Amino acid sequence: MNEFFAEVAKKDIGKIQKDVFISKYTTYKVGGLVRAIIYPKNIDSLVLLCKLIKKYKIKYKILGNGSNVLFSDKTYEGVLIKLDELNKITFYGNKVVCGAGVSLMKLAREAIKRSLAGLEFAAGIPGTIGGAIYMNAGAYKSDMGYITSSVKVLTPDLKIITLTNNELDFHYRSSFLQKNKDYICLEATLKLTKGDKAALEEVVKDRKERRVKSQPLNYPSAGSVFRNPSDADPAGKLIEDLGLKGLTKGGAEVSSVHANFIINKNEASAKDIHDLIIFVHDAVKEHYGIDLKIEQEFVNWE
Secondary structure, eight states, X not given: OHHHHHHHHHTTOEEEEEEEEGGGGSTTOOOOXXXXXXXXXXXXXXXXXHHXXXXXXXXXXXXXXXXXXXXXXXXXXEEEEOOTTOOOEEEETTEEEEETTSBHHHHHHHHHHTTEESOGGGGGOOOBHHHHHHHTOEETTEEHHHHEEEEEEEOTTSOEEEEEHHHHTOBTTBOHHHHXXXXXXXXXXXXXXXXXXXXHHHHHHHHHHHHHHHSOTTSOOOSBSBOOOTTSSOHHHHHHHTTOTTOEETXXXXXXXXXXXXXXXXXXXXXXXXXXXXXHHHHXXXXXXXXXXXXXXXXXXX
């Protein structure tokens, strides 16, 4: 891997952080050592980095804001790529073109400043545009699939192409990119609508107040752990009705505020959180016969 790092540095691809703990870069605040995090300067640098990854057969993963992943406590023998430098935002009337590294919450604020509607649901989601499209992030009966016109991606053979909304195959918390992990989101074009700035700000304010009351925002978490089943009560209610609120494993806890949140209550390990997620999943399946889909992606558990 040293030869790989030497070539990355020589070609001036971007900032490299070696031997860092992933716990600093995930919202759960857990996870082991990662050999390096690399921040490509631009799309050309990313393409060059991907060529070197192929050349040296390096394990890699694209990481956004770390808001929907659970890394294990062991060392990740590879590199994480963060697209923070792909952060340009350009508005064209009701359309906005934004890089994959743009903060979703920041973009929502910028849209509302311009009296553009469509991103209010995203005002409380702590992810990047790339991550949001990858998982089709959503809330309040809306999601990225409703507003994404097209996405520029890097293909597995390192070609840059544009996928339309239909080709992105958006479904509830799912997309083409999630099913084809070798494609990398570079840039998105979103189509918004004209709205009333004061009314949009009021919607965001009201929802923020509701989140503060109904979600455990004062502890590290990754948001909702399970997707809501389509033909049963919401996941949180199923878990609460089983009396699992407040259940702990090590430093992890099923939130007493909202049962579909697992929080890092007291210096939890990744294993604490993982084991609690699996326990709750299995309890719901055993009692109700419902196989809840886990929203968080488990990384480096094999």
